[in-house]
Amino acid sequence: MAVDAHPVYIDRRPSVPASRRDGPADDPQETPHVDAATDTPFVMVPKPVASMTDRRDAIVEGSIPRTLVALALPLVAQNVVRVAQQVIDTFWLGRLGETAVAAVGLTVPVLGVCFALLVTPFVGTQILVSQRVGADADDGARRMVVHGFVLALAVGALVGAGVFLGAGTVVRLVGAGPEVAPLAAIYLAVVGLGLPLAGASDAIEAGFVGRGDSRASLWINLATVAVNVVLDPFLIFGWWIFPQWGVRGAALATVAGYAAGLCLALALALGPRMNLARRHLALTAADFRDLLSVGAPITGRQVASQSVRVLLVGVVALAGGAAGLAAYTIGARVASVAVLPSRGLGQAAQSMVGQNVGAERPDRARRTTRVGVAVAAGSLALLGVVQWLVPVPVARVFVPDLAGDGLALTVQYLTILAYGYPAIGAVDALLAGFNGASRTRTSFVADLLKYWAVRLPAAALALPATASVSLLGVTVAPGLDLGMPAVFWAVTGSNVAAAVGVGAYYAHAVRGGLFADVAAAASEEADDAADADPEPTD
Numbered sequence: 001m002a003v004d005a006h007p008v009y010i011d012r013r014p015s016v017p018a019s020r021r022d023g024p025a026d027d028p029q030e031t032p033h034v035d036a037a038t039d040t041p042f043v044m045v046p047k048p049v050a051s052m053t054d055r056r057d058a059i060v061e062g063s064i065p066r067t068l069v070a071l072a073l074p075l076v077a078q079n080v081v082r083v084a085q086q087v088i089d090t091f092w093l094g095r096l097g098e099t100a101v102a103a104v105g106l107t108v109p110v111l112g113v114c115f116a117l118l119v120t121p122f123v124g125t126q127i128l129v130s131q132r133v134g135a136d137a138d139d140g141a142r143r144m145v146v147h148g149f150v151l152a153l154a155v156g157a158l159v160g161a162g163v164f165l166g167a168g169t170v171v172r173l174v175g176a177g178p179e180v181a182p183l184a185a186i187y188l189a190v191v192g193l194g195l196p197l198a199g200a201s202d203a204i205e206a207g208f209v210g211r212g213d214s215r216a217s218l219w220i221n222l223a224t225v226a227v228n229v230v231l232d233p234f235l236i237f238g239w240w241i242f243p244q245w246g247v248r249g250a251a252l253a254t255v256a257g258y259a260a261g262l263c264l265a266l267a268l269a270l271g272p273r274m275n276l277a278r279r280h281l282a283l284t285a286a287d288f289r290d291l292l293s294v295g296a297p298i299t300g301r302q303v304a305s306q307s308v309r310v311l312l313v314g315v316v317a318l319a320g321g322a323a324g325l326a327a328y329t330i331g332a333r334v335a336s337v338a339v340l341p342s343r344g345l346g347q348a349a350q351s352m353v354g355q356n357v358g359a360e361r362p363d364r365a366r367r368t369t370r371v372g373v374a375v376a377a378g379s380l381a382l383l384g385v386v387q388w389l390v391p392v393p394v395a396r397v398f399v400p401d402l403a404g405d406g407l408a409l410t411v412q413y414l415t416i417l418a419y420g421y422p423a424i425g426a427v428d429a430l431l432a433g434f435n436g437a438s439r440t441r442t443s444f445v446a447d448l449l450k451y452w453a454v455r456l457p458a459a460a461l462a463l464p465a466t467a468s469v470s471l472l473g474v475t476v477a478p479g480l481d482l483g484m485p486a487v488f489w490a491v492t493g494s495n496v497a498a499a500v501g502v503g504a505y506y507a508h509a510v511r512g513g514l515f516a517d518v519a520a521a522a523s524e525e526a527d528d529a530a531d532a533d534p535e536p537t538d
Contacts, residue, residue, distance in 0.1 A: 055211065055212035055213060056133055056134065056136075056211075056212060056355060056359075058070075058212070059071075059134070059212050059351075059352050059355045059356065060134060060355055060356055060359040060361055060364060064352075064364065064367055064368050064371050065371050065375070067352065068345065068348055068349060068352060068368065068371060068372060068375065069345075069375070071212060071214050071348035071351065071352065072214070072341075072344040072345045072347070072348035072349075073214075073344070074214040074215045074217060074218035075209070075214050075217065075218070075343075075344035075347050075348055076340055076341050076343075076344035076345075077218055077344075078217060078218045078221040078222070078344075079340045079343055079344055080340060081218075081221055081222060081225050082221065082225065083336070083337060083340070084225070085225040085228060085229060088229050088232070089104070089228075089229075089232065089250065089254075090104075092232045092233055092236055092237075092250070093236070093247070093250055095236075095237070096236065096246055096247065099179055099180060099183065100183060100246065100247050100250075102180050103176075103180045103183035103184040103187060103247055104183075104184070104187055104247065104250065106171060106174060106175075106176055106180060106184045107171070107184055107187055107188045107191070109174065109306065109310060110163075110170055110171075110174060110188060111188070111191065112302075112306050113303070113306060114159050114160075114163060114192070114195060115198075115302075116299050116302035116303055116306060117155055117159050117299055118152060118155060118156060118159070118195070118198070118199040118202060119295065119298050119299045119302055120151070120155065120291070120292060120295035120296050120298065120299045121148045121149075121151040121152040121155065121199065121202075121203045121206075121291060121295060122148070122152070122199075122202045122203060122205075122206045122295070123206070123294065123295045123298040123435070123440065124148060124151075124290070124291035124292065124293075124294040124295030124296075125144060125145060125147075125148030125203050125206040125207050125210065125291065125295075126206035126207070126209050126210040126347075126350065126351060126354070127210065127294050127295075127350065127354050127435060127436060127438060127440070128141075128144045128210070128290055128291065128294060128354075128438075129141045129144050129145060129148075129206070129207050129210030129211060129354075130210040130211070130212075130350070130351045130352075130353075130354025130355045130358065130436065131354045131355070131357055131358035131436075131438070132144060132358055133210065133211050133212070133355055133358065134354060134355030134356055134357060134358025134359035134361075135358035135359060135360075136359075137358075139279070139280065141207075141210070141211065142207075142274065142275070142276055142277075142280040143280045143282065143287065144207070144287060144290075144291075145203070145204060145206075145207035145269065145274070145276065145280075146276070146280050146281055146283070147283060147284075147287045147288055147291055148203035148204075148206060148207065148291060149200050149203045149204055150283065151203070151288060151291055151292075152196075152199035152200045152202060152203040153196050153199065153200045155199060156195040156196035156197070156198065156199035156200065157195075157196045159192075159195055160192045160193055160194070160195035160196055161192075162192075163188060163189065163191075163192030163195070164189045164192040164193055167184075167185040167186075167188040167189035167192065168181070168185040170185075170188065171184040171185050171188060183246075183247045186247055186248050186251065187247050187248070187250065187251045189251075190248060190251035190252060190254075190255060191251050191254055191255060193255060194254065194255030194258040194259070197255065197258040197259050197261075197262045198258040198261075198262075200262055200265075201220060201224070201258060201261040201262040201265045204220070204262075204265035204266065204268075204269050205217045205220050205221070205261075205265060207269070207274065208220075208268070208269075208273070208274070209347060209348075209351055210351050210354065211274070211351075212351060212352075212355065213273060213274075214348065214351075216268050216273055219264060219268070220261050220264050220265045220268070221261065223257075223260045223261050223263075223264040224257040224258060224260060224261030225257060226257075226260075227253075227256050227257045227259075227260040227261075228253050228254055228256065228257030229253075229257075231252075231253035231256050231257075232249075232250060232253045234249075234253075235248075235249030235250070235252050235253050236249040236250050236253070237249075293438075294438050294440055295440070296440075297440040297441045297443060297444040298435070298440050298443060298444070300444045300448075301440075301443050301444045301446075301447045301448075304444070304447050304448045304451055304452065305447050305450075305451050307451075308451035308452060308455060308456050311456060312328075312455075312456070312459055312487065313325075313328075315459050315460060315462060315463060315487060316328045316462075316484070316487055318463055318464070319462035319463055319464070319483055319484055319486075319487060320409065320462075320483070320484040320487070322406070323404070323405035323406040323408075323409055324409060324484045324487075326399070326402070326406040326409070326410065327406060327409035327410040327412070327413045327484065328413065328484075328487065330395055330398050330399060330402070330410050330413075330414075331410065331413040331414055331417055331488075331491075333398055334387070334394060334395070334398065334414060334417070335417055338380065338383045338384075338387065338421060339380065339421075339424055339425075339428075341376070341379045341380065341383075341425075342376045342379065342380050342424055342425040342428045342429075343428060345372055345375055345376045345379070345425075345428065345429060345432075346372070346376065346428035346429055346431070346432040347432070348372075349368055349369060349372035349429055349432040349433065349436070350432040350435050350436045351436070352365075352368045352436070353365045353368050353369060353432060353433050353435075353436025353437060353515075354436040354437075356368060356436075356515075357436060357437055357438075357515060357518050362514075362515030362516040362518075363515075365433070365436065365437065365515040366433075366510060366515055368433070369429060369430065369432065369433030369436075369506075372428075372429035372432060372433070373425070373426050373429040373430060375425075375429075376425030376426065376428055376429045377422040377423075377425040377426040377429070378422075378425070379425065380421040380422055380424055380425035381421060381422040381425070383421060384417075384418035384419070384420075384421035384422065385418070387414055387415075387417070387418045387421075388414075388415055388418040388419075391410070391411045391414040391415050392407070392411055394414060395407065395410045395411060395414060409484055412484075412485065412488060413484075413488045416485075416488040416489060416491075416492050417488070417491065417492060419492050419496075420491070420492035420493075420495035420496055422499075423495045423496045423498065423499035424495050424499075426499045426502075426503065427446070427495070427498050427499050427502050430499075430502045430503060430506050431443045431446060431502065433506065434506070434509075434514075437514060437515055437518040438518060439509075439514070439518070442502075442505070442509075446498060446501070446502050447498075449498075449501070450494050450495075450497065450498040451494065454490070454493065454494040454497050454498075455490050455491060455493075455494035456490075458486065458489070458490035458493060458494065459486060459487045459490035459491075461480045461482045461486040461490075462481075462482050462483055462484060462485075462486035462487045462490075463480075463481070464481045465480065465481050
């Protein structure tokens, strides 16, 4: 954990005569002083900045709860910053009118799929860097950051080019009307050009988190969001010397934020926080294979969950109409904020498990997962109690004028959602344990079953007996006309089922030597990576 560079500590070793010191006799940082109480000479020297070794020692030897929370807090803060960015963006776009807000909102699921593809280098980099840092293969860890950066640039360029060239077609496929389609296409095309910048920045950010330096990740996100938020009104409304670009200006502000985040990420990576150097630029096919092997299942996990969320919107529209859609949307927004602590704790636990696996400390990897489950489930349980007790004020934070059927269904949904919050926290921490051990396929299978085998079939029971919905080539069969409660309980029930299933499988995997086996394999890979590193030339 980083500390202030300026405070000093007292070195009470006897002061060394000036004639025997290596430095100049008048070095202001080693001026001898005398303790007035004991008449003992001492020197004042700067308190050292916490290094990567200090962070590693805390993760593989220090207090697990304290280190986990310290690593998670900046990650939770950056998630809050991202949510605030979305709110502020909507505020400025709302001044352009409903059409502008609708156009940008229409691109959200499309961009969600795009960023799901960029998850591969992000997750792969974080996990593999953490394992190599734990194994004391520092150069191998830095080299993996470079591989993640290159892979993210390549994937981002390919995806971004496709989005830019096909923006018009894509927005029409997702149902944009004649008024919304042109603005949505402009926004999507411009943001698509920034995907390589966003992906590359995220890969470096993942490297810092994998090393246990989550504060660097927070600074990168703050830079990204700050530039975006500051530029929004200037580029949207033409303030100062800028032209009035409207929705295009909002997209340009977003891309400028990506660029600012990448610049800061590179500066931090090349500086003393990571010390990337020329010798770390050697690329190998084996490292790219490792990145893809670890990261690709998480991309599959994202696609599995996002696709069901899209289908559920169709189910809700048929089963609950406008009031049902309002309740479902508000509930989703409330839940996305409520789970921020769990998401941050999960990401922190993932790095801690990875480092302990690399350090061949399977016992600490197991205890980290257990502590993560307790903290994540406990924190979300507290939030769930608050939401269960005061659902009306919570709903009206998001929609102040909510009333009638919309309010009644929203209150019902928020109350039912609260029962599943501890399960969400438990699953986040358990899957972090699997991910930190490079078992990311478990996360993919867990979400595939959670969404496709439990949530979607259960939610389909809400449909009228004579209706069905077909989206993305998937047809959901007629239901039992159970209405919106079936959708609400499908969400919470799938979360609880996931917690029970993943928990049982985790216990089985640990008994089978999950962390011990992976620790041995990770140590061998780290040794191979260290052997492959060229001798320093700079």
